[in-house]
Amino acid sequence: MSSELWFTEYNKNKNFGMTFKVRQYLFHEKTKYQTIDIFDTFEYGKVLVLDGMVMLTEKDEFVYHEMLVHVPINSILNHGKEPKRILVIGGGDGGAVKEIIKYPFIEQIDLCEIDEKVVEYSLKYLNPISSSLEDEKVKIIIEDGREFIKKCNKNTYDVVCVDSTEPNNISLFDIEFYKNISKILNQNGVVTVQVGSYVFHKNLLEEINKIFKSVFSINKLYSANVSSYPSGVWYFAYGSNSVGAIISSEFVKTKELYYNGEIHNASFVLPTYIKEILK
Amino acid sequence: MSSELWFTEYNKNKNFGMTFKVRQYLFHEKTKYQTIDIFDTFEYGKVLVLDGMVMLTEKDEFVYHEMLVHVPINSILNHGKEPKRILVIGGGDGGAVKEIIKYPFIEQIDLCEIDEKVVEYSLKYLNPISSSLEDEKVKIIIEDGREFIKKCNKNTYDVVCVDSTEPNNISLFDIEFYKNISKILNQNGVVTVQVGSYVFHKNLLEEINKIFKSVFSINKLYSANVSSYPSGVWYFAYGSNSVGAIISSEFVKTKELYYNGEIHNASFVLPTYIKEILK
Numbered sequence: 001m002s003s004e005l006w007f008t009e010y011n012k013n014k015n016f017g018m019t020f021k022v023r024q025y026l027f028h029e030k031t032k033y034q035t036i037d038i039f040d041t042f043e044y045g046k047v048l049v050l051d052g053m054v055m056l057t058e059k060d061e062f063v064y065h066e067m068l069v070h071v072p073i074n075s076i077l078n079h080g081k082e083p084k085r086i087l088v089i090g091g092g093d094g095g096a097v098k099e100i101i102k103y104p105f106i107e108q109i110d111l112c113e114i115d116e117k118v119v120e121y122s123l124k125y126l127n128p129i130s131s132s133l134e135d136e137k138v139k140i141i142i143e144d145g146r147e148f149i150k151k152c153n154k155n156t157y158d159v160v161c162v163d164s165t166e167p168n169n170i171s172l173f174d175i176e177f178y179k180n181i182s183k184i185l186n187q188n189g190v191v192t193v194q195v196g197s198y199v200f201h202k203n204l205l206e207e208i209n210k211i212f213k214s215v216f217s218i219n220k221l222y223s224a225n226v227s228s229y230p231s232g233v234w235y236f237a238y239g240s241n242s243v244g245a246i247i248s249s250e251f252v253k254t255k256e257l258y259y260n261g262e263i264h265n266a267s268f269v270l271p272t273y274i275k276e277i278l279k
Numbered sequence: 280m281s282s283e284l285w286f287t288e289y290n291k292n293k294n295f296g297m298t299f300k301v302r303q304y305l306f307h308e309k310t311k312y313q314t315i316d317i318f319d320t321f322e323y324g325k326v327l328v329l330d331g332m333v334m335l336t337e338k339d340e341f342v343y344h345e346m347l348v349h350v351p352i353n354s355i356l357n358h359g360k361e362p363k364r365i366l367v368i369g370g371g372d373g374g375a376v377k378e379i380i381k382y383p384f385i386e387q388i389d390l391c392e393i394d395e396k397v398v399e400y401s402l403k404y405l406n407p408i409s410s411s412l413e414d415e416k417v418k419i420i421i422e423d424g425r426e427f428i429k430k431c432n433k434n435t436y437d438v439v440c441v442d443s444t445e446p447n448n449i450s451l452f453d454i455e456f457y458k459n460i461s462k463i464l465n466q467n468g469v470v471t472v473q474v475g476s477y478v479f480h481k482n483l484l485e486e487i488n489k490i491f492k493s494v495f496s497i498n499k500l501y502s503a504n505v506s507s508y509p510s511g512v513w514y515f516a517y518g519s520n521s522v523g524a525i526i527s528s529e530f531v532k533t534k535e536l537y538y539n540g541e542i543h544n545a546s547f548v549l550p551t552y553i554k555e556i557l558k
Contacts, residue, residue, distance in 0.1 A: 008298065011322065013321070013322065014300070015299070015300035015320070015321035015322045016297075016298065016299055016300065016320075016321075016322040016323070017297070017298045018295075018296070018297055018298070019287065019295065019296045019297070019298050020294070020295055021293070021294035021295065041294070041295075042292070042294035042295075043290065043292065043294045043295040044295070060478075063550070197506070199339075199506045223504075225502075225504070225510075225511065225512040225550070227476070227478045227510035227511055227512065229511075231504075231506035231511050232504065232506055232510050232511010232512055233504040233506065233511055233512070255551055256551060257550070257551055257552045258550040258551060258552060259550075259551065260550070260551045260554075262548045263548055263549075263550055263551070265545075265548075266544075266545035266548035269541045269542055269544075269545035270542075271342070271504070271536070271537040271538075271539070271542055272534055272535060272536055272537060272538065272539045272542070273536045273537060275539075
């Protein structure tokens with residue numbers, strides 16, 4: 001009988017976990033900011049793990065990245081505008097950029113990642129997910145996103161996607177941060193942010209919902225089915241001061257593996273128990 | 280350091296699992312048909328496990344049972360009829376009956392469960408989920424569902440809910456079975472069946488989709504977010520020969536913890552990669 005290697009991601013209370021059988025342990029490093037692990041798993045392919053939490057898997061990263069990116073871009077298209085400049089905060093693995101780059105009208109993608117090692121090792125181990133990071137439209141800024149946005153000019157970006165490391169880190173989720181994002185967004189701008197699972201990050205969902213209500217006149221939550229994340233359902237927050245989240249889905253030209261015009265609108269429909277709490 | 284007890288449900292390939300920390304191991308029995316375990320877990324409360332697979336948890340059984348039951352009933356109401364007689368195949372834990380019993384116009388609920396031990400131990404350990412099984416409208420038949428439906432008269436039921444043990448057991452999912460269900464359904468009848476996760480039971484989804492296409496003129500798949508089931512997203516099949524699945528959601532009077540009129544319609548919207556395969 002040969003030995004078996006398993007990686008388990010536990011919830012905060014350490015009483016539930018998702019466990020992946022590992023084919024090969026590719027890489028481990030403790031950087032200035034976090035631990036980075038990359039495993040090759042039998043069921044989900046390569047998996048990027050930061051501080052013990054699954055950030056992406058080859059098998060289903062498309063769901064998460066498509067929904068973070070195509071929802072704001074298509075909302076702006078539906079509003080009659082073409083987004084040109086996009087900021088990704090976090091996202092050093094390149095998955096979000098891979099989706100953004102699909103739109104030829106997008107001229108500039110700034111990616112502000114705090115940990116240069118995430119970019120370095122994603123380029124080395126996570127091709128082709130990461131390969132768009134080398135596109136000439138992409139500018140990589142290695143800096144704390146909170147500091148970077150303070151220095152940006154007003155009305156710089158059409159879309160800001162907050163693809164932060166992990167939702168237990170409350171630091172990216174304070175009201176100051178989103179007020180600054182609101183400033184650097186254009187008039188017809190949209191911000192989206194990954195928030196977490198309702199089952200395991202209920203307080204965070206409630207907190208971000210309050211912040212978005214106070215900062216953005218249009219504020220919504222939407223969800224996607226990311227089976228490798230705890231609970232399998234991941235929530236995102238949508239904020240804008242002019243661009244509606246619900247679109248004429250029949251005019252959506254984009255058809256991705258997960259995302260389509262109908263999914264766009266359906267993803268904003270919430271189960272009663274979540275809707276009530278977020279009122 | 281004290282010892283810890285964990286229960287893990289693995290996928291078929293035994294390379295991915297969901298693991299629950301157990302507060303108390305309540306019960307184990309090997310019956311004529313399967314093994315039954317009931318655990319009290321820290322995160323999900325009491326958990327019923329049949330043949331190693333989670334059937335329900337106290338924390339989120341409502342999602343699964345609401346979506347199995349309220350979708351067909353509200354589709355028929357939207358169609359202008361009131362369902363009176365309902366058959367549940369499987370469902371010995373009583374969770375589906377608990378939802379059906381909420382509608383005062385329903386006159387008779389027949390529950391056909393193969394394993395009397397599931398009923399017995401659910402009544403003993405899983406109150407109040409199971410307590411509706413003792414309602415006077417409910418008739419419990421201990422028999423193999425496949426045999427039972429062969430003996431039923433034509434046009435007996437308005438709704439049939441197939442709440443079978445587990446989707447790896449192909450036996451409940453053959454075309455003969457659904458042809459017989461089609462016969463015992465009224466003109467304005469609907470059948471729903473739990474199918475499984477797209478990630479882990481892809482072939483089953485494709486198979487049931489083919490069967491429903493050949494047996495029911497109206498055939499759809501819909502989904503719900505059941506976080507304690509593998510992948511977190513569970514699919515159901517909907518079949519009818521006259522009752523449409525998409526409803527006027529604004530007229531839905533029922534508002535459950537998960538189910539509401541908007542969720543009803545949104546649950547039928549499929550991600551592109553699933554839609555394409557099921558064409």
